[in-house]
Amino acid sequence: MASLTLFFNGTILVCGDKKMIQNSFKRGLLDGVPIGVGYFSVAFAFGIMAVQCGLSPLEALLISMTNLTSAGQLAGVPIIAGGGSLIELAATQLIINSRYALMSVSLSQKLENRVNLPARLLVAFGNTDEIFAVSMSNSEKIGKRYFYALMIAPWLGWSGGTIVGALAGGALPEIITSALSVAIYAMLVAVVVPKIKEDKYCALCVVLAVLISCCFNFLPILRTFAQNYGGFVIIICAIVASTVLALVHPIETEDGANEC
Amino acid sequence: MNVRAEFIPYLIVMAGVTYLIRMIPLALIRRKIKNKFILSFLYYVPYAVLSAMVVPAIFFASGNIITAAVGFVCAVVVAFFSKSLVVVAGCSCLSVFLTELILRFFS
Numbered sequence: 391m392a393s394l395t396l397f398f399n400g401t402i403l404v405c406g407d408k409k410m411i412q413n414s415f416k417r418g419l420l421d422g423v424p425i426g427v428g429y430f431s432v433a434f435a436f437g438i439m440a441v442q443c444g445l446s447p448l449e450a451l452l453i454s455m456t457n458l459t460s461a462g463q464l465a466g467v468p469i470i471a472g473g474g475s476l477i478e479l480a481a482t483q484l485i486i487n488s489r490y491a492l493m494s495v496s497l498s499q500k501l502e503n504r505v506n507l508p509a510r511l512l513v514a515f516g517n518t519d520e521i522f523a524v525s526m527s528n529s530e531k532i533g534k535r536y537f538y539a540l541m542i543a544p545w546l547g548w549s550g551g552t553i554v555g556a557l558a559g560g561a562l563p564e565i566i567t568s569a570l571s572v573a574i575y576a577m578l579v580a581v582v583v584p585k586i587k588e589d590k591y592c593a594l595c596v597v598l599a600v601l602i603s604c605c606f607n608f609l610p611i612l613r614t615f616a617q618n619y620g621g622f623v624i625i626i627c628a629i630v631a632s633t634v635l636a637l638v639h640p641i642e643t644e645d646g647a648n649e650c
Numbered sequence: 651m652n653v654r655a656e657f658i659p660y661l662i663v664m665a666g667v668t669y670l671i672r673m674i675p676l677a678l679i680r681r682k683i684k685n686k687f688i689l690s691f692l693y694y695v696p697y698a699v700l701s702a703m704v705v706p707a708i709f710f711a712s713g714n715i716i717t718a719a720v721g722f723v724c725a726v727v728v729a730f731f732s733k734s735l736v737v738v739a740g741c742s743c744l745s746v747f748l749t750e751l752i753l754r755f756f757s
Protein backbone atom coordinates (compact mmCIF):
# COMPACT_ATOMS: atom_id res chain seq x y z
CA MET A 391 0.00 0.00 0.00
CA ALA A 392 2.14 2.83 -1.23
CA SER A 393 0.89 6.02 0.25
CA LEU A 394 2.18 9.51 0.70
CA THR A 395 1.23 11.81 3.50
CA LEU A 396 1.18 15.53 2.87
CA PHE A 397 0.57 18.32 5.28
CA PHE A 398 -1.55 20.95 3.66
CA ASN A 399 -3.09 23.90 5.48
CA GLY A 400 -2.88 22.02 8.73
CA THR A 401 -4.88 19.04 7.49
CA ILE A 402 -3.40 15.68 6.69
CA LEU A 403 -4.02 14.40 3.19
CA VAL A 404 -3.20 10.80 2.48
CA CYS A 405 -2.55 10.34 -1.21
CA GLY A 406 -1.99 7.10 -3.01
CA ASP A 407 -3.98 3.87 -3.29
CA LYS A 408 -7.63 4.22 -2.33
CA LYS A 409 -6.98 6.12 0.85
CA MET A 410 -8.74 9.28 -0.33
CA ILE A 411 -12.04 7.50 -1.01
CA GLN A 412 -14.52 6.54 1.67
CA ASN A 413 -16.31 3.49 0.25
CA SER A 414 -16.80 1.18 3.23
CA PHE A 415 -20.26 -0.42 3.40
CA LYS A 416 -19.91 -1.06 7.12
CA ARG A 417 -18.82 2.52 7.85
CA GLY A 418 -21.79 3.85 5.87
CA LEU A 419 -24.20 1.60 7.71
CA LEU A 420 -22.86 2.76 11.09
CA ASP A 421 -22.85 6.45 10.10
CA GLY A 422 -26.49 6.04 9.08
CA VAL A 423 -27.73 4.64 12.38
CA PRO A 424 -27.88 7.96 14.29
CA ILE A 425 -29.78 9.50 11.37
CA GLY A 426 -32.16 6.52 11.37
CA VAL A 427 -32.83 6.92 15.09
CA GLY A 428 -33.46 10.65 14.67
CA TYR A 429 -35.67 10.03 11.64
CA PHE A 430 -37.72 7.47 13.52
CA SER A 431 -38.77 10.04 16.11
CA VAL A 432 -39.48 12.74 13.54
CA ALA A 433 -41.36 10.35 11.23
CA PHE A 434 -43.34 9.26 14.26
CA ALA A 435 -44.64 12.83 14.56
CA PHE A 436 -45.31 12.86 10.81
CA GLY A 437 -47.33 9.63 11.06
CA ILE A 438 -49.53 11.11 13.79
CA MET A 439 -50.08 14.27 11.80
CA ALA A 440 -50.89 12.44 8.53
CA VAL A 441 -53.57 10.32 10.20
CA GLN A 442 -55.00 13.39 11.94
CA CYS A 443 -55.27 15.05 8.51
CA GLY A 444 -57.32 12.10 7.24
CA LEU A 445 -54.80 9.89 5.43
CA SER A 446 -54.77 6.16 6.10
CA PRO A 447 -51.68 4.73 7.85
CA LEU A 448 -50.72 2.85 4.67
CA GLU A 449 -50.93 6.06 2.62
CA ALA A 450 -48.71 7.85 5.13
CA LEU A 451 -46.22 4.99 4.92
CA LEU A 452 -46.18 5.06 1.10
CA ILE A 453 -45.44 8.79 1.15
CA SER A 454 -42.51 8.32 3.53
CA MET A 455 -41.12 5.35 1.60
CA THR A 456 -41.12 7.23 -1.70
CA ASN A 457 -40.31 10.81 -0.64
CA LEU A 458 -37.87 10.66 2.26
CA THR A 459 -38.15 14.36 3.03
CA SER A 460 -39.50 15.96 6.20
CA ALA A 461 -40.46 19.51 5.24
CA GLY A 462 -41.92 18.51 1.86
CA GLN A 463 -44.10 15.81 3.38
CA LEU A 464 -45.30 18.07 6.18
CA ALA A 465 -46.41 20.59 3.57
CA GLY A 466 -47.77 18.02 1.11
CA VAL A 467 -50.08 16.05 3.38
CA PRO A 468 -52.56 18.87 4.06
CA ILE A 469 -52.81 19.49 0.29
CA ILE A 470 -53.53 15.82 -0.39
CA ALA A 471 -55.94 15.53 2.54
CA GLY A 472 -57.75 18.70 1.46
CA GLY A 473 -58.12 17.49 -2.13
CA GLY A 474 -55.88 20.22 -3.55
CA SER A 475 -54.74 20.27 -7.18
CA LEU A 476 -51.78 18.24 -8.42
CA ILE A 477 -50.19 21.47 -9.71
CA GLU A 478 -50.36 23.00 -6.23
CA LEU A 479 -48.77 19.88 -4.80
CA ALA A 480 -46.02 19.85 -7.43
CA ALA A 481 -45.28 23.56 -6.99
CA THR A 482 -45.12 23.23 -3.21
CA GLN A 483 -42.70 20.32 -3.41
CA LEU A 484 -40.61 22.15 -5.99
CA ILE A 485 -40.22 25.23 -3.80
CA ILE A 486 -39.75 23.54 -0.44
CA ASN A 487 -37.39 20.91 -1.78
CA SER A 488 -35.41 23.13 -4.13
CA ARG A 489 -32.60 23.19 -1.55
CA TYR A 490 -31.90 19.59 -2.55
CA ALA A 491 -30.82 20.80 -5.97
CA LEU A 492 -28.07 22.85 -4.30
CA MET A 493 -27.09 19.88 -2.17
CA SER A 494 -27.00 17.59 -5.20
CA VAL A 495 -24.65 20.01 -6.95
CA SER A 496 -22.37 19.87 -3.88
CA LEU A 497 -22.71 16.10 -3.69
CA SER A 498 -21.82 15.75 -7.39
CA GLN A 499 -18.38 17.09 -6.49
CA LYS A 500 -18.04 14.86 -3.44
CA LEU A 501 -18.68 11.57 -5.22
CA GLU A 502 -15.61 9.82 -6.56
CA ASN A 503 -15.19 9.73 -10.34
CA ARG A 504 -16.16 6.09 -10.78
CA VAL A 505 -19.72 6.64 -9.53
CA ASN A 506 -21.56 6.23 -12.85
CA LEU A 507 -25.00 7.36 -14.00
CA PRO A 508 -27.08 4.39 -12.74
CA ALA A 509 -25.41 4.71 -9.34
CA ARG A 510 -26.07 8.45 -9.32
CA LEU A 511 -29.76 7.83 -10.05
CA LEU A 512 -29.93 5.71 -6.90
CA VAL A 513 -27.75 8.03 -4.79
CA ALA A 514 -30.06 10.93 -5.70
CA PHE A 515 -33.02 9.27 -3.98
CA GLY A 516 -31.24 9.31 -0.63
CA ASN A 517 -29.87 12.85 -0.71
CA THR A 518 -31.68 14.15 2.36
CA ASP A 519 -30.46 17.02 4.56
CA GLU A 520 -28.89 14.73 7.15
CA ILE A 521 -27.51 12.06 4.80
CA PHE A 522 -26.01 14.87 2.74
CA ALA A 523 -24.55 16.51 5.84
CA VAL A 524 -23.00 13.29 7.12
CA SER A 525 -21.58 12.34 3.73
CA MET A 526 -20.05 15.81 3.36
CA SER A 527 -18.49 15.52 6.83
CA ASN A 528 -16.12 12.85 5.49
CA SER A 529 -12.76 14.36 4.64
CA GLU A 530 -12.37 11.92 1.73
CA LYS A 531 -14.34 11.66 -1.50
CA ILE A 532 -17.11 9.12 -1.14
CA GLY A 533 -17.95 6.00 -3.14
CA LYS A 534 -21.29 4.45 -3.98
CA ARG A 535 -21.11 1.53 -1.54
CA TYR A 536 -20.62 3.93 1.38
CA PHE A 537 -23.53 6.06 0.22
CA TYR A 538 -25.89 3.12 -0.38
CA ALA A 539 -25.13 1.81 3.12
CA LEU A 540 -25.60 5.30 4.57
CA MET A 541 -29.14 5.41 3.10
CA ILE A 542 -30.35 2.16 4.68
CA ALA A 543 -30.90 3.06 8.36
CA PRO A 544 -32.43 6.49 7.63
CA TRP A 545 -34.87 4.96 5.12
CA LEU A 546 -35.87 2.23 7.57
CA GLY A 547 -36.15 4.73 10.43
CA TRP A 548 -38.20 7.17 8.37
CA SER A 549 -40.60 4.51 7.04
CA GLY A 550 -40.79 2.62 10.34
CA GLY A 551 -41.38 5.76 12.40
CA THR A 552 -44.17 6.84 10.06
CA ILE A 553 -46.16 3.61 10.29
CA VAL A 554 -45.66 3.28 14.05
CA GLY A 555 -46.69 6.90 14.60
CA ALA A 556 -49.69 6.52 12.28
CA LEU A 557 -50.90 3.40 14.07
CA ALA A 558 -50.02 4.16 17.70
CA GLY A 559 -49.16 7.85 17.94
CA GLY A 560 -52.32 9.05 19.57
CA ALA A 561 -51.53 6.95 22.64
CA LEU A 562 -48.37 8.90 23.60
CA PRO A 563 -48.58 11.83 26.03
CA GLU A 564 -47.96 15.24 24.49
CA ILE A 565 -44.93 15.91 26.68
CA ILE A 566 -43.10 13.05 24.91
CA THR A 567 -44.06 14.01 21.37
CA SER A 568 -43.13 17.67 21.89
CA ALA A 569 -39.71 16.67 23.27
CA LEU A 570 -39.14 14.39 20.26
CA SER A 571 -39.98 17.21 17.88
CA VAL A 572 -36.65 18.99 18.47
CA ALA A 573 -34.62 15.86 17.63
CA ILE A 574 -34.27 16.58 13.93
CA TYR A 575 -33.07 20.14 14.50
CA ALA A 576 -30.62 19.04 17.20
CA MET A 577 -29.18 16.61 14.68
CA LEU A 578 -28.56 19.40 12.20
CA VAL A 579 -26.94 21.46 14.96
CA ALA A 580 -24.62 18.52 15.60
CA VAL A 581 -23.48 18.66 11.99
CA VAL A 582 -22.91 22.43 11.86
CA VAL A 583 -21.27 23.15 15.25
CA PRO A 584 -18.07 21.07 14.82
CA LYS A 585 -17.45 22.86 11.50
CA ILE A 586 -17.94 26.27 13.13
CA LYS A 587 -15.28 25.32 15.66
CA GLU A 588 -12.63 24.60 13.05
CA ASP A 589 -13.38 27.24 10.39
CA LYS A 590 -14.18 30.80 11.44
CA TYR A 591 -15.32 31.77 7.94
CA CYS A 592 -17.81 28.92 8.03
CA ALA A 593 -18.97 30.34 11.36
CA LEU A 594 -19.39 33.73 9.70
CA CYS A 595 -21.42 32.11 6.92
CA VAL A 596 -23.67 30.40 9.49
CA VAL A 597 -24.22 33.67 11.37
CA LEU A 598 -25.13 35.43 8.13
CA ALA A 599 -27.52 32.67 7.04
CA VAL A 600 -29.20 32.67 10.46
CA LEU A 601 -29.54 36.47 10.45
CA ILE A 602 -31.22 36.44 7.03
CA SER A 603 -33.43 33.54 8.07
CA CYS A 604 -34.51 35.45 11.19
CA CYS A 605 -35.26 38.56 9.11
CA PHE A 606 -37.64 36.48 7.00
CA ASN A 607 -39.37 35.24 10.10
CA PHE A 608 -39.60 38.45 12.09
CA LEU A 609 -39.54 41.51 9.77
CA PRO A 610 -43.05 42.48 8.63
CA ILE A 611 -42.78 42.54 4.81
CA LEU A 612 -40.31 39.67 4.55
CA ARG A 613 -42.50 37.70 6.93
CA THR A 614 -45.44 37.96 4.57
CA PHE A 615 -43.22 36.68 1.77
CA ALA A 616 -42.01 33.80 3.94
CA GLN A 617 -45.55 32.78 4.83
CA ASN A 618 -46.46 32.52 1.15
CA TYR A 619 -43.21 31.14 -0.24
CA GLY A 620 -41.71 29.39 2.79
CA GLY A 621 -39.60 27.02 0.74
CA PHE A 622 -37.81 29.88 -1.00
CA VAL A 623 -36.54 31.36 2.24
CA ILE A 624 -33.94 28.69 2.94
CA ILE A 625 -32.69 28.87 -0.64
CA ILE A 626 -32.35 32.65 -0.47
CA CYS A 627 -30.52 32.48 2.88
CA ALA A 628 -28.14 29.83 1.58
CA ILE A 629 -27.40 31.54 -1.73
CA VAL A 630 -26.82 34.98 -0.20
CA ALA A 631 -24.66 33.76 2.70
CA SER A 632 -22.60 31.37 0.54
CA THR A 633 -22.10 33.96 -2.20
CA VAL A 634 -20.91 36.60 0.27
CA LEU A 635 -18.45 34.20 1.90
CA ALA A 636 -17.26 32.82 -1.44
CA LEU A 637 -16.43 36.42 -2.44
CA VAL A 638 -14.95 37.44 0.92
CA HIS A 639 -12.97 34.29 1.58
CA PRO A 640 -12.61 31.87 -1.36
CA ILE A 641 -11.31 28.42 -0.42
CA GLU A 642 -7.83 27.27 -1.42
CA THR A 643 -7.95 25.36 -4.70
CA GLU A 644 -4.34 24.62 -5.52
CA ASP A 645 -4.26 22.00 -8.27
CA GLY A 646 -1.74 19.87 -6.39
CA ALA A 647 -4.10 19.54 -3.48
CA ASN A 648 -7.08 18.72 -5.68
CA GLU A 649 -5.40 15.88 -7.51
CA CYS A 650 -4.45 13.96 -4.40
CA MET B 651 -55.20 0.15 6.03
CA ASN B 652 -56.50 1.11 2.62
CA VAL B 653 -55.15 3.20 -0.23
CA ARG B 654 -57.75 5.28 -2.02
CA ALA B 655 -57.62 5.43 -5.83
CA GLU B 656 -57.53 9.23 -5.82
CA PHE B 657 -54.46 9.14 -3.57
CA ILE B 658 -52.23 7.47 -6.19
CA PRO B 659 -51.77 10.50 -8.53
CA TYR B 660 -50.81 12.64 -5.52
CA LEU B 661 -48.25 10.08 -4.44
CA ILE B 662 -46.71 9.88 -7.92
CA VAL B 663 -46.51 13.67 -8.36
CA MET B 664 -45.11 14.27 -4.89
CA ALA B 665 -42.46 11.57 -5.07
CA GLY B 666 -41.64 12.38 -8.71
CA VAL B 667 -41.03 16.09 -8.14
CA THR B 668 -38.96 15.45 -5.01
CA TYR B 669 -36.84 12.85 -6.81
CA LEU B 670 -36.25 14.93 -9.95
CA ILE B 671 -34.99 17.88 -7.87
CA ARG B 672 -32.39 15.62 -6.31
CA MET B 673 -31.58 13.64 -9.43
CA ILE B 674 -31.11 16.20 -12.20
CA PRO B 675 -28.02 17.99 -10.77
CA LEU B 676 -26.39 14.68 -9.83
CA ALA B 677 -27.01 13.17 -13.25
CA LEU B 678 -25.97 16.24 -15.26
CA ILE B 679 -22.92 17.48 -13.38
CA ARG B 680 -20.33 14.79 -13.98
CA ARG B 681 -17.24 16.94 -14.54
CA LYS B 682 -15.10 18.28 -11.78
CA ILE B 683 -15.91 21.95 -11.29
CA LYS B 684 -12.74 24.06 -11.56
CA ASN B 685 -14.13 27.53 -11.01
CA LYS B 686 -12.82 28.86 -7.71
CA PHE B 687 -15.92 30.93 -6.95
CA ILE B 688 -18.31 28.04 -7.56
CA LEU B 689 -16.15 25.69 -5.48
CA SER B 690 -16.07 28.19 -2.62
CA PHE B 691 -19.82 28.74 -2.92
CA LEU B 692 -20.45 24.99 -2.76
CA TYR B 693 -18.13 24.67 0.23
CA TYR B 694 -20.28 27.08 2.25
CA VAL B 695 -23.71 25.93 0.98
CA PRO B 696 -24.28 22.94 3.30
CA TYR B 697 -23.68 24.93 6.46
CA ALA B 698 -25.71 27.90 5.25
CA VAL B 699 -28.65 25.67 4.29
CA LEU B 700 -28.64 23.69 7.52
CA SER B 701 -28.28 26.68 9.83
CA ALA B 702 -31.04 28.58 8.02
CA MET B 703 -33.26 25.51 8.43
CA VAL B 704 -32.61 25.28 12.16
CA VAL B 705 -32.86 28.93 13.23
CA PRO B 706 -35.43 30.13 13.98
CA ALA B 707 -37.58 27.06 13.13
CA ILE B 708 -36.34 25.09 16.15
CA PHE B 709 -37.83 27.69 18.51
CA PHE B 710 -41.31 26.78 17.29
CA ALA B 711 -40.77 23.01 17.13
CA SER B 712 -41.95 21.93 20.58
CA GLY B 713 -44.94 24.27 20.82
CA ASN B 714 -43.30 26.20 23.67
CA ILE B 715 -40.58 28.71 22.89
CA ILE B 716 -38.92 28.34 26.31
CA THR B 717 -38.51 24.57 26.20
CA ALA B 718 -37.42 24.79 22.55
CA ALA B 719 -34.80 27.44 23.38
CA VAL B 720 -33.43 25.21 26.13
CA GLY B 721 -33.31 22.33 23.64
CA PHE B 722 -31.45 24.50 21.12
CA VAL B 723 -28.86 25.78 23.61
CA CYS B 724 -28.39 22.26 24.91
CA ALA B 725 -27.81 20.95 21.36
CA VAL B 726 -25.22 23.67 20.63
CA VAL B 727 -23.32 23.09 23.88
CA VAL B 728 -23.31 19.30 23.57
CA ALA B 729 -22.36 19.48 19.87
CA PHE B 730 -19.39 21.61 20.88
CA PHE B 731 -17.97 18.67 22.83
CA SER B 732 -19.42 15.62 21.03
CA LYS B 733 -19.64 14.85 17.33
CA SER B 734 -22.22 12.09 17.83
CA LEU B 735 -25.57 12.97 16.28
CA VAL B 736 -27.44 10.62 18.61
CA VAL B 737 -25.85 12.04 21.76
CA VAL B 738 -26.64 15.60 20.71
CA ALA B 739 -30.23 14.80 19.67
CA GLY B 740 -30.83 12.72 22.80
CA CYS B 741 -29.55 15.38 25.20
CA SER B 742 -31.58 18.04 23.43
CA CYS B 743 -34.82 16.00 23.64
CA LEU B 744 -34.14 15.22 27.28
CA SER B 745 -33.56 18.89 28.13
CA VAL B 746 -36.86 19.83 26.46
CA PHE B 747 -38.64 17.10 28.38
CA LEU B 748 -37.15 18.16 31.74
CA THR B 749 -37.83 21.86 31.11
CA GLU B 750 -41.43 21.04 30.28
CA LEU B 751 -41.71 19.05 33.53
CA ILE B 752 -40.28 21.95 35.55
CA LEU B 753 -42.59 24.47 33.85
CA ARG B 754 -45.60 22.29 34.58
CA PHE B 755 -44.53 21.94 38.19
CA PHE B 756 -44.46 25.72 38.67
CA SER B 757 -47.57 26.58 36.72
